[in-house]
Amino acid sequence: MSNASFSRGYQALKAQIDAPIAAYFSSCVHCGLCAEACLFFTETRDPKYTPIHKLEPLRKVWEQEYTLVGKLKAWFGLSTPLHDQELADWQEFIYNSCTLCGRCSLVCPVGNDLSYMIRKEREGMVAAGHAPDGQISAAKRAITVGSPMGVKFPALQAQIKHIEKDTGFIVPVNQVGAEYMVTLSSMEIMNYPEYLEALARIFKHAGKTWTLCSEAFEATNTGIQIGSSDIARELVSRLVNAAERLQVKTLVSPECGHAYTAIRWEGANLMGKAFTFKVQHILEVLEELRQQGKLKTEGLETARMTFHDPCQLVRRGGVIDEPRNLLKTVAQNFVEMEDAGKMNWCCGAGGGVGAIEQAHELKTRVFQRKISQLDAIKVETVVTACANCRITLEEGFEAYNREMPVLGLTELIAQHLVEEPATENAHE
Amino acid sequence: MNEVAFLAWVRGIGFQIALGIFIVGMVVRWLEIFLLGKKHDYSAPKGSAVQGAIHTIFSRSIPEKSTWQRSRVQIVTGYVFHVGLLLIILFLTPHITLFREFLGFGWAGLPNSVVDLIAVITMFALLVALVRRLQDPVLRFISTFQDYLVWTVTFLPLLTGYMAYHHLGFSYPTILGLHILSVEILLVLFPFTKLMHAITLFIARGFNGATAGHKGVQA
Ligand code: SF4
Ligand code: SF4
Numbered sequence: 001m002s003n004a005s006f007s008r009g010y011q012a013l014k015a016q017i018d019a020p021i022a023a024y025f026s027s028c029v030h031c032g033l034c035a036e037a038c039l040f041f042t043e044t045r046d047p048k049y050t051p052i053h054k055l056e057p058l059r060k061v062w063e064q065e066y067t068l069v070g071k072l073k074a075w076f077g078l079s080t081p082l083h084d085q086e087l088a089d090w091q092e093f094i095y096n097s098c099t100l101c102g103r104c105s106l107v108c109p110v111g112n113d114l115s116y117m118i119r120k121e122r123e124g125m126v127a128a129g130h131a132p133d134g135q136i137s138a139a140k141r142a143i144t145v146g147s148p149m150g151v152k153f154p155a156l157q158a159q160i161k162h163i164e165k166d167t168g169f170i171v172p173v174n175q176v177g178a179e180y181m182v183t184l185s186s187m188e189i190m191n192y193p194e195y196l197e198a199l200a201r202i203f204k205h206a207g208k209t210w211t212l213c214s215e216a217f218e219a220t221n222t223g224i225q226i227g228s229s230d231i232a233r234e235l236v237s238r239l240v241n242a243a244e245r246l247q248v249k250t251l252v253s254p255e256c257g258h259a260y261t262a263i264r265w266e267g268a269n270l271m272g273k274a275f276t277f278k279v280q281h282i283l284e285v286l287e288e289l290r291q292q293g294k295l296k297t298e299g300l301e302t303a304r305m306t307f308h309d310p311c312q313l314v315r316r317g318g319v320i321d322e323p324r325n326l327l328k329t330v331a332q333n334f335v336e337m338e339d340a341g342k343m344n345w346c347c348g349a350g351g352g353v354g355a356i357e358q359a360h361e362l363k364t365r366v367f368q369r370k371i372s373q374l375d376a377i378k379v380e381t382v383v384t385a386c387a388n389c390r391i392t393l394e395e396g397f398e399a400y401n402r403e404m405p406v407l408g409l410t411e412l413i414a415q416h417l418v419e420e421p422a423t424e425n426a427h428e
Numbered sequence: 429m430n431e432v433a434f435l436a437w438v439r440g441i442g443f444q445i446a447l448g449i450f451i452v453g454m455v456v457r458w459l460e461i462f463l464l465g466k467k468h469d470y471s472a473p474k475g476s477a478v479q480g481a482i483h484t485i486f487s488r489s490i491p492e493k494s495t496w497q498r499s500r501v502q503i504v505t506g507y508v509f510h511v512g513l514l515l516i517i518l519f520l521t522p523h524i525t526l527f528r529e530f531l532g533f534g535w536a537g538l539p540n541s542v543v544d545l546i547a548v549i550t551m552f553a554l555l556v557a558l559v560r561r562l563q564d565p566v567l568r569f570i571s572t573f574q575d576y577l578v579w580t581v582t583f584l585p586l587l588t589g590y591m592a593y594h595h596l597g598f599s600y601p602t603i604l605g606l607h608i609l610s611v612e613i614l615l616v617l618f619p620f621t622k623l624m625h626a627i628t629l630f631i632a633r634g635f636n637g638a639t640a641g642h643k644g645v646q647a
Contacts, residue, residue, distance in 0.1 A: 020635035022461040027625040027632040030575050031506065032566040033491075036498040047569035067460055069620045106647055107495045109506070110625050111488050111633030265643060268470035275472065318474055318644030339494050342645070 006084040009128020013061045013082075016120040024117060025062050027110040028052055034114060037107035039345055040097040043366040051104040051114045054093040057082055058121045087130045094121055095132050096359035100225075100258075101346035102315035122227020131226050132356045139222040139231050146238075147218040148355070149186035156184075156217055159193050169200035174246065175211035180285065181248040181277075182210055183219035183239065183263075185256040187387035195255065195387070198414035202286070205417045206294040210252075216242035219254050221262035225352030232262065233270040239263060243277050250278040252285055255408055257312030257350060257386045264317065281313060282410055283385050287322035290329065297416040300332040303380040307334070307409070308370070308393065309344035310386035323385055323409055330416040331383075337373045345369045349392040367396035374404070385409045435605040438612065446612035453619025454627070461631065473642050480641015481634040487647070488633045505556050512550030516543055516586070540593070547590050554583050578621050584610040 032050060035041040040049040047053070060082045063070035073079040104114040125131050138148040145152060160171040172178065180203070188195040203210045216238040223232025243251045253260040264279045280288075289295045307327055313319040320341050327334055339345060348366045353359050370393070374382065382404055384390050390406050397404045429437065491503050517523060521537035528534035537543075558579055561567045588607035591597050598606065617623060640647035
């Protein structure tokens with residue numbers, strides 16, 4: 001991020017353009033349908049939030065660098081080259097009003113993967129020095145401290161001690177040869193310590209070996225969110241090295257959508273090689289255990305509940321049935337929101353938007369979409385599987401004066417596990 | 429140039445020039461896209477990229493539910509003029525005669541009166557699309573000169589064809605010549621404007637579907 005300059009940004013944009021992007025820009029018919037897919041438009045009705053508009057800088061570079069028409073237009077002075085101010089002006093669209101939720105990519109009739117392009121466009125923004133300050137400092141903390149929120153291992157260690165003392169469960173650290181290496185998001189360490197406790201309970205119940213790694217416990221990847229492959233690669237490599245060193249079978253992504261995308265899909269490509277271990281989201285792990293009969297639950301929640309699908313899980317990860325199968329084992333009154341599953345609406349603060357101060361008001365405004373979705377089905381509790389969605393939901397409900405408990409699915413499952421008599425004795 | 433010479437020109441040299449530019453343009457555009465390449469994906473697949481691509485190439489023709497609910501007019505208008513254009517191009521008897529000349533085979537056409545009606549409906553749908561482009565805040569905001577240019581060159585063949593069929597406005601050779609000329613303009617602009625989407629949308633859907641399929645998502 002040092003030495004950012006316009007020309008570096010321009011080169012970065014140029015380097016991002018591949019055959020899919022050329023096909024996408026060639027195909028856009030300016031039908032405007034992507035606008036209605038994006039909650040930043042639907043809740044504000046402001047045309048400037050139309051997804052394809054967010055891609056104007058990248059489109060310009062594509063046209064002028066990679067098409068005959070673009071070259072001719074430039075030659076005859078019919079087009080203006082991209083300039084630095086334009087990139088600066090686009091920060092509002094490329095970052096503040098895009099969570100990379102991927103909804104537009106499923107709606108565009110010609111098949112344009114818009115969020116794929118916006119993700120790539122961010123690479124140019126970082127290189128040009130136009131990423132938002134909040135995200136830049138989070139990324140810097142991630143590199144130097146090891147976590148975007150500045151959480152260091154001793155903080156986690158304190159939490160582990162606490163859990164072990166309170167519950168009697170063991171939270172293994174740096175165990176070579178464990179089946180699962182578990183990772184966390186800082187949000188979970190800071191705000192939802194219940195998550196780690198739930199994991200301890202679940203793995204014990206299922207009789208599986210697991211471990212944390214003291215040098216690589218943070219799974220969120222600010223490099224992916226901000227759009228810097230260099231940072232993303234550095235952060236991913238920490239996890240990869242740890243998983244290889246501890247010789248684990250599976251690296252488990254936490255309840256965080258972007259962490260999953262970072263390690264599951266972008267990780268291997270950033271490293272330039274296939275992983276020797278498997279990567280699964282915690283929900284995929286839980287569903288597998290359930291199917292193997294290793295999760296025995298008892299008791300049913302009676303409250304009317306719904307599940308908020310984190311974008312990166314449904315639209316960029318195909319994790320759709322898993323949370324439903326799991327939730328149904330512990331909830332009696334499970335109802336779906338309209339557009340649930342693949343087309344669920346974003347919470348409004350993914351993709352790093354939550355870390356951008358200037359976006360705070362907008363993010364609260366577009367939360368109206370979630371409120372409308374929830375009001376229509378009159379639920380008492382929302383369950384989700386992403387710490388970032390969770391904090392956004394909580395803040396949103398507060399802003400809209402809604403009493404609505406938000407639960408993490410993993411913890412909910414853990415609460416309903418049948419306690420094995422033998423282990424029960426050991427605890428008491 | 430008198431009208432007979434004009435008609436002869438658009439049927440002869442004019443057509444050859446247009447077709448030539450069209451073919452060269454298509455090759456250039458194709459290369460422009462595919463020479464850029466795509467990086468190998470090292471992440472372990474969760475589903476099939478090929479199946480995802482094939483699925484999306486077809487499935488994206490049907491709007492997904494929430495889009496349909498939010499953008500009905502836009503979607504219906506789009507369907508009507510696309511289907512209309514296709515039917516007119518492929519099933520008007522004089523067009524089929526032309527195809528037979530070029531391809532060596534033809535097929536049964538629709539009755540002229542039916543195609544005539546389709547032409548009216550199609551022109552109407554295009555007019556609705558234009559009005560929406562001018563009035564809808566999003567469409568007006570994202571529209572560029574090219575959008576209006578492409579609209580015009582799509583509308584003109586319909587209009588001139590309709591006028592030729594009904595002997596309106598000009599002498600028959602003149603209006604027929606204008607009709608052919610308008611199609612030639614369309615051909616020339618096709619590779620270099622968004623008209624190209626008629627071809628590239630399959631590539632776009634394919635790439636998008638492949639990415640989704642690889643991740644186990646049905647796009
Ligand atoms: S929906 Fe697709 S074709 Fe329509 S304006 Fe958006 S990107 Fe372009
Ligand atoms: S990815 Fe989501 S937030 Fe971003 S432009 Fe598309 S619909 Fe809007």
